[in-house]
Amino acid sequence: MELAHQLIRIDSTNTGDAGSSITERAAAEWVAEKLSEVGLDPVYVESGAPGRGNVIVRLAGADPTRGALLIHGHLDVVPAEPAQWSVHPLSGEVKDGYLWGRGAVDMKDIIAMSLAVLRQFATDGVLPPRDLVFAFLADEESGGFFGAKWLVRHRPDLFEGVTEAIGEVGGFSETFTGVSGDPVRAYLIETAEKGVTWMRLKTRGTPGHASMLNTDNAVAKLAAGITRLQDHRFPQIITPALQEFLAGVTDLTGMDFPEDDLDAAVARLGNLSRIVGATLRDTATVTTFHAGYKGNVVPSLAEATVDCRILPGREGLFYDELADILGPDIEREWDDLPPVATTFDGALVDAMTAALVAEDPGAMVLPYMLSAGTDAKSFAELGIRHFGFAPLKLPADLNFSALFHGIDERVPVDALEFGTRVLDRFLRNC
Structure with missing residues (x-):
């Protein structure tokens, strides 16, 4: 202490x-x-x-x-x-x-x-x-x-x-609440973790006075791409680590985890659902957005940061999917730490x-x-x-x-x- x-x-x-x-x-x-x-x-x-x-x-x-x-x-x-x-x-x-x-x-x-x-x-x-x-x-x-x-x-x-x-x-x-209805304690040992990618996004456009028509607005282009990303739902993947965890919980509690309704089933895990729910699929979360310097000026550059968490075995597929969502107008660079x-x-x-x-x-x-x-x-x-x-x-x-x-x-x-x-x-x- x-x-x-x-x-x-x-x-x-x-x-x-x-x-x-x-x-x-x-x-x-x-x-x-x-x-x-x-x-x-x-x-x-x-x-x-x-x-x-x-x-x-x-x-x-x-x-x-x-x-x-x-x-x-x-x-x-x-x-x-x-x-x-x-x-x-x-x-x-x-x-x-x-x-x-x-x-x-x-x-x-x-x-x-x-x-x-x-x-x-x-x-x-x-x-x-x-x-x-x-x-x-x-x-x-x-x-x-x-x-x-x-x-x-x-x-x-x-x-x-x-x-x-x-x-x-x-x-x-x-x-957990055991099959008998009595509490049962389980210790969770981590055998896998998602990969981490901190992605920096940029869009470029035509700067100018905000009172005039502008069809090449960097802020609007980046905001549209970010909106598409936030609305996208990556595919559900049951990794070996997830499968073994869910099977163990079923043995302890009798809970069922049907693949066609897995999100709802995991939500019943209470506080633990925040961690387990995030391992059902890849995630991409916008964390920062920077653009402009004055209220009546359209900037030439807009930037955002996206925190990406990628399941083991999904790295290449994730980046391909991301490119399709964001499109060719959004520049991407990143630092990554692979899944283990x-x-x-x-x-x-x-x-x-x-x-x-x-x-x-x-x-x-x-x-x-x-x-x-x-x-x-x-x-x-x-x-x-x-x-x-x-x-x-x-x-x-x-x-x-x-x-x-x-x-x-x-x-x-x-x-x-x-x-x-x-x-x-x-x-x-x-």
């Missing part, structure tokens, strides 16, 4: 703009100090720009011939407007059984859990079964281009021998399941697909198999998904304690 409280109080806001972001340096240096206190030798690396601090440390395991396990998390957080919050977002305040603040869920809580376990292992001389590589990273909230992606491309030596990884967003609990996916099997899954059940007997474990993206996309370039496993036992009535990037972000104190115990068990037997 103290580690999480202190870390939240360190401002590491990432606005996505190099000129206005607070860098991760202070948070990374604090992490390095906490590791050095227990005799570890962390490596501090700045990833492509001043202040973009990352800390990596390797803990030797009993069997160096086995592939190493990467445990990664990001130090940056999204902006927060203090006037909108019940507490100051950098306070790290504890009240009503929760730890409050920006990063309490995404993801300084998990950083603190990892630090607590790592520090205890170092203090007690624990020898894990395999090498463990802990990475505390910059810039995840803007795609990791000044964080994990830079490290993967410029310092792959830091991850030598790593074959598997765990990170956000998975291992959290969701309470793995299967829900193997010794690592068994170890995650065993650690959860040991702390919460009778609980179930389900795979699922994340609608957003994580640094797993960067580590996939090194052939690393990834799972979202940041264990938290949550109250049944907590709308957990709404806390990511939300106002009054907070995490239950007992969830942090539970997650630390699970992570300790897992890393002793991974």
Whole structure:
């Protein structure tokens, strides 16, 4: 708790703009100090720009011939407007059984859990079964281009021998109504995540006085294209991860998920429907629109940004579909992070399941697909198999998904304690 409280109080806001972001340096240096206190030798690396601090440390395991396990998390957080919050977002305040603040869920809580376990292992001389590589990273909230992606491309030596990884967003609990009518708790482990494309659109037209006729208006052309995109519904795709999740929920609850009415069926999942519903198809959401500089002047240029989330296996089809929707008059350029996916099997899954059940007997474990993206996309370039496993036992009535990037972000104190115990068990037997 103290580690999480202190870390939240360190401002590491990432606005996505190099000129206005607070860098991760202070948070990374604090992490390095906490590791050095227990005799570890962390490596501090700045990833492509001043202040973009990352800390990596390797803990030797009993069997160096086995592939190493990467445990990664990001130090940056999204902006927060203090006037909108019940507490100051950098306070790290504890009240009503929760730890409050920006990063309490995404993801300084998990950083603190990892630090607590790592520090205890170092203090007690624990020898894990395999090498463990802990990475505390910059810039995840803007795609990791000044964080994990830079490290993967410029310092792959830091991850030598790593074959598997765990990170956000998975291992959290969701309470369902079981077939018998009693509540049943399931922990969702992420096995796949959609790809991310940040697309910049431009249209050009003939500038001039707004009082005159103009049939080549850049703003109107871009607005029409954006409207077509917002009205478009991408095809429903049942990916292996979605199929396995829905089958698991059916076994737990008896709920039916007919393919011809899947949206309505998923909507019955309550708060969880926001995440699961977004994995039924590709999405393209307009987030910014910029044009003009004066009310009576038609500008020559209009620009918009579209956040695209693409299912595994759909990349080429998505871009073809997008080109048909927008047409030839709208220029497109983008940065993309591809989808990732793995299967829900193997010794690592068994170890995650065993650690959860040991702390919460009778609980179930389900795979699922994340609608957003994580640094797993960067580590996939090194052939690393990834799972979202940041264990938290949550109250049944907590709308957990709404806390990511939300106002009054907070995490239950007992969830942090539970997650630390699970992570300790897992890393002793991974």
